Amino acid sequence: xxxxxxxxxxxxxxxxxxxxxxxxxxxxxxxxxxxxxxxxxxxxxxxxxxxxxxxxxxxxxxxxxxxxxxxxxxxxxxxxxxxxxxxxxxxxxxxxxxxxxxxxxxxxxxxxxxxxxxxxxxxxxxxxxxxxxxxxxxxxxxxxxxxxxxxxxxxxxxxxxxxxxxxxxxxxxxxxxxxxxxxxxxxxxxxxxxxxxxxxxxxxxxxxxxxxxxxxxxxxxxxxxxxxxxxxxxxxxxxxxxxxxxxxxxxxx
Amino acid sequence: xxxxxxxxxxxxxxxxxxxxxxxxxxxxxxxxxxxxxxxxxxxxxxxxxxxxxxxxxxxxxxxxxxxxxxxxxxxxxxxxxxxxxxxxxxxxxxxxxxxxxxxxxxxxxxxxxxxxxxxxxxxxxxxxxxxxxxxxxxxxxxxxxxxxxxxxxxxxxxxxxxxxxxxxxxxxxxxxxxxxxxxxxxxxxxxxxxxxxxxxxxxxxxxxxxxxxxxxxxxxxxxxxxxxxxxxxxxxxxxxxxxxxxxxxxxxxxxxxxxxxxxxxxxxxxxxxxxxxxxxxxxxxxxxxxxxxxxxxxxxxxxxxxxxxxxxxxxxxxxxxxxxxxxxxxxxxxxxxxxxxxxxxxxxxxxxxxxxxxxxxxxxxxxxxxxxxxxxxxxxxxxxxxxxxxxxxxxxxxxxxxxxxxxxxxxxxxxxxxxxxxxxxxxxxxxxxxxxxxxxxxxxxxxxxxxxxxxxxxxxxxxxxxxxxxxxxxxxxxxxxxxxxxxxxxxxxxxxxxxxxxxxxxxxxxxxxxxxxxxxxxxxxxxxxxxxxxxxxxxxxxxxxxx
Ligand SMILES: Cc1cc2nc3c(=O)[nH]c(=O)nc-3n(C[C@H](O)[C@H](O)[C@H](O)COP(=O)(O)OP(=O)(O)OC[C@H]3O[C@@H](n4cnc5c(N)ncnc54)[C@H](O)[C@@H]3O)c2cc1C
Ligand code: SF4
Numbered sequence: 164x165x166x167x168x169x170x171x172x173x174x175x176x177x178x179x180x181x182x183x184x185x186x187x188x189x190x191x192x193x194x195x196x197x198x199x200x201x202x203x204x205x206x207x208x209x210x211x212x213x214x215x216x217x218x219x220x221x222x223x224x225x226x227x228x229x230x231x232x233x234x235x236x237x238x239x240x241x242x243x244x245x246x247x248x249x250x251x252x253x254x255x256x257x258x259x260x261x262x263x264x265x266x267x268x269x270x271x272x273x274x275x276x277x278x279x280x281x282x283x284x285x286x287x288x289x290x291x292x293x294x295x296x297x298x299x300x301x302x303x304x305x306x307x308x309x310x311x312x313x314x315x316x317x318x319x320x321x322x323x324x325x326x327x328x329x330x331x332x333x334x335x336x337x338x339x340x341x342x343x344x345x346x347x348x349x350x351x352x353x354x355x356x357x358x359x360x361x362x363x364x365x366x367x368x369x370x371x372x373x374x375x376x377x378x379x380x381x382x383x384x385x386x387x388x389x390x391x392x393x394x395x396x397x398x399x400x401x402x403x404x405x406x407x408x409x410x411x412x413x414x415x416x
Numbered sequence: 417x418x419x420x421x422x423x424x425x426x427x428x429x430x431x432x433x434x435x436x437x438x439x440x441x442x443x444x445x446x447x448x449x450x451x452x453x454x455x456x457x458x459x460x461x462x463x464x465x466x467x468x469x470x471x472x473x474x475x476x477x478x479x480x481x482x483x484x485x486x487x488x489x490x491x492x493x494x495x496x497x498x499x500x501x502x503x504x505x506x507x508x509x510x511x512x513x514x515x516x517x518x519x520x521x522x523x524x525x526x527x528x529x530x531x532x533x534x535x536x537x538x539x540x541x542x543x544x545x546x547x548x549x550x551x552x553x554x555x556x557x558x559x560x561x562x563x564x565x566x567x568x569x570x571x572x573x574x575x576x577x578x579x580x581x582x583x584x585x586x587x588x589x590x591x592x593x594x595x596x597x598x599x600x601x602x603x604x605x606x607x608x609x610x611x612x613x614x615x616x617x618x619x620x621x622x623x624x625x626x627x628x629x630x631x632x633x634x635x636x637x638x639x640x641x642x643x644x645x646x647x648x649x650x651x652x653x654x655x656x657x658x659x660x661x662x663x664x665x666x667x668x669x670x671x672x673x674x675x676x677x678x679x680x681x682x683x684x685x686x687x688x689x690x691x692x693x694x695x696x697x698x699x700x701x702x703x704x705x706x707x708x709x710x711x712x713x714x715x716x717x718x719x720x721x722x723x724x725x726x727x728x729x730x731x732x733x734x735x736x737x738x739x740x741x742x743x744x745x746x747x748x749x750x751x752x753x754x755x756x757x758x759x760x761x762x763x764x765x766x767x768x769x770x771x772x773x774x775x776x777x778x779x780x781x782x783x784x785x786x787x788x789x790x791x792x793x794x795x796x797x798x799x800x801x802x803x804x805x806x807x808x809x810x811x812x813x814x815x816x817x818x819x820x821x822x823x824x825x826x827x828x829x830x831x832x833x834x835x836x837x838x839x840x841x842x843x844x845x846x847x848x849x850x851x852x853x854x855x856x857x858x859x860x861x862x863x864x865x866x867x868x869x870x871x872x873x874x875x876x877x878x879x880x881x882x883x884x885x886x887x888x889x890x891x892x893x894x895x896x897x898x899x900x901x902x903x904x905x906x907x908x909x910x911x912x913x914x915x916x917x918x919x920x921x922x923x924x925x926x927x928x929x930x931x932x933x934x935x936x937x938x939x940x941x942x943x944x945x946x947x948x949x950x951x952x953x954x955x956x957x958x959x960x961x962x963x
Pocket of ligand 1: 467475676719751
């Protein structure tokens with residue numbers, strides 16, 4: 164069984180981001196980048212499935228600029244066997260990524276795609292779902308637990324998802340797309356020997372055109388702004404004043 | 417679980433200018449001579465440059481030698497110094513020193529204003545392109561010795577050890593890195609360097625090292641206040657004239673201004689807070705004029721080894737060498753160490769390369785200190801060697817004497833003055849005036865916690881505390897009783913806190929280790945040297961972006 168794990172390079176979660184003065188986006192010049200934490204969980208889950216003898220190969224894939232190679236290497240240091248980078252300088256939006264992943268799935272024929280539920284930079288939470296739709300595969304999103312098994316000759320995934328007020332358990336047929344939530348597992352530390360070994364694992368680079376995918380952006384960003392500073396609280400004298408303020412200043416009632 | 421190990425020709429611990437220059441020089445020589453040479457560099461920060469905090473006005477001399485075409489190679493060294501302003505501040509105003517009166521070492525014509533972290537990142541890329549194996553995220557935690565007692569490498573730290581020191585679920589053992597020669601480039605107050613100095617008696621016959629703490633912020637200012645290339649150095653207010661220190665304002669590119677403050681760690685009043693001095697420094701009319709309407713982007717702090725030649729330990733020992741600020745190569749009169757770090761790294765690399773090609777290993781690289789002695793760097797450091805000791809005589813007298821030394825004697829004074837240690841200089845709190853620091857306004861001045869937030873520092877909480885106390889009773893019995901717990905004030909990250917129970921009794925020291933920005937001040941200034949800084953898990957600590 165082959166597992167495909169898409170990984171994205173994002174601003175490190177420890178770094179406080181800054182909106183560019185001209186409002187065109189977040190300043191990422193000289194900023195430390197890391198693997199999207201949900202993707203790290205996805206890689207860890209895939210590698211555990213391989214270590215458990217269920218999966219035979221874990222392929223890490225990424226779409227973006229040449230530096231995204233680092234992220235694939237990081238996935239290999241956790242235990243992915245090989246990597247594919249779809250290299251492009253074009254700003255990629257979720258649909259473009261989903262289409263690229265579809266092309267890779269057509270080529271690689273994985274049994275499961277495990278991806279992060281969302282990337283911590285744009286928080287889109289769309290790519291996994293779009294990929295499942297494009298492939299016509301079942302999907303189980305926000306997995307906090309997953310198991311793969313054979314039921315009557317059909318491979319299935321049993322996935323527990325965190326939903327409002329409880330847990331929901333789904334069973335889906337494979338091939339399928341599973342997206343990971345925070346509690347699925349705790350990714351291991353990449354050790355120095357494994358990072359050294361990862362440098363020697365195969366990493367293939369292709370271009371969107373090689374896959375026949377048009378990645379041109381469909382959405383335009385109008386403006387990026389910092390959240391407004393919270394203004395100081397005020398003390399009201401009585402209920403009447405509170406109601407008045409809510410009505411006329413906050414305009415919420 | 418057993419540690420894996422790997423062999424290299426040369427191992428370098430620390431990816432600052434010194435370590436990276438050594439790595440680059442080694443590979444340049446190997447490539448020129450067509451020989452195989454394996455070079456490995458480890459760095460405790462999550463990425464190269466993320467633990468570098470500097471000014472910085474860089475003298476390009478060493479970089480010119482190392483990578484002559486650095487401009488074409490896209491080095492982030494672009495803002496040439498256009499003007500020097502040296503100002504003596506008093507409480508309300510300041511007097512600019514005419515440039516004609518300044519010793520040459522205070523003038524920066526031909527130098528560049530850089531973000532040293534970015535320069536390090538770029539040097540890291542150059543090193544990797546030359547074939548150096550660069551591994552950020554791994555700290556040298558332990559020195560390894562062979563059976564003859566020579567250094568045979570280092571081990572990286574274990575990961576996933578719990579606070580109690582047990583192997584947690586994520587436990588991963590460190591790795592042993594063995595080499596014919598190991599170069600230690602940890603910067604000021606290296607944690608392994610300190611052990612090497614003790615083990616091989618490297619400080620015998622030299623003065624104690626003396627230090628400063630440097631705090632820095634990066635600001636984005638309105639274009640009309642920005643004067644790219646302008647370098648401002650100040651001395652005087654807010655520090656009393658018997659305390660060594662001063663500030664800097666460097667106008668970088670892109671409307672960025674680096675502002676910082678350095679306080680000599682031989683200060684005597686335990687009530688002094690370097691952080692608060694820095695904050696109120698910014699309120700001086702001569703300084704605030706550069707920042708008004710701007711926005712603070714980043715904050716951090718780092719100790720500076722300022723003792724110069726007199727305080728320099730022996731540079732070599734069997735199996736390796738100390739380079740850069742790990743060996744105190746900084747020129748304190750110029751507060752410049754980046755060029756010295758690069759030069760010392762390159763010189764050590766040349767000695768190591770020669771030794772490895774001669775099939776030697778784990779002996780003393782005697783050629784390194786020899787080459788240093790006949791280099792321009794030695795000449796430069798020799799000329800300004802009396803700066804720090806003169807400054808012990810107070811600001812006015814010190815400046816006068818140093819000016820005389822440099823202008824009249826051209827640094828060739830027949831005397832060499834001596835340094836003494838910093839940790840034993842504090843006077844009892846009861847004998848010193850309390851200092852009333854103004855409250856932060858949240859616009860120009862800030863509190864410590866919101867500042868540390870901007871250093872992006874982070875440490876796994878469930879790991880052994882990396883600030884070790886030799887004796888757990890000392891913080892209360894000595895530090896609090898006698899000095900009113902000075903660690904509460906000198907730590908630029910608010911790591912040390914005295915907490916009491918509801919009745920205000922039972923004081924104890926709480927160590928918020930996850931806030932540490934790896935400046936090493938506590939390891940230096942603790943009055944009884946009771947605090948030992950050791951490396952936390954690799955990849956943790958601040959994430960500076962071009963500081
Ligand atoms: C506030 C301030 C202002 C300054 N201004 C200037 C200036 O204007 N001009 C100038 O030229 N110089 C300036 N300096 C000095 C200059 O920054 C230093 O001299 C220079 O950075 C020293 O280089 P280095 O490579 O020896 O050490 P560092 O730059 O300190 O680098 C050491 C590296 O080693 C890593 N390391 C440490 N221990 C370990 C370990 N055990 N395992 C793995 N990695 C480790 C550290 O994380 C760090 O990345 C200033 C310094 C300060 C603090
Ligand atoms: S704990 Fe020590 S090394 Fe860490 S920030 Fe505070 S003074 Fe610096």
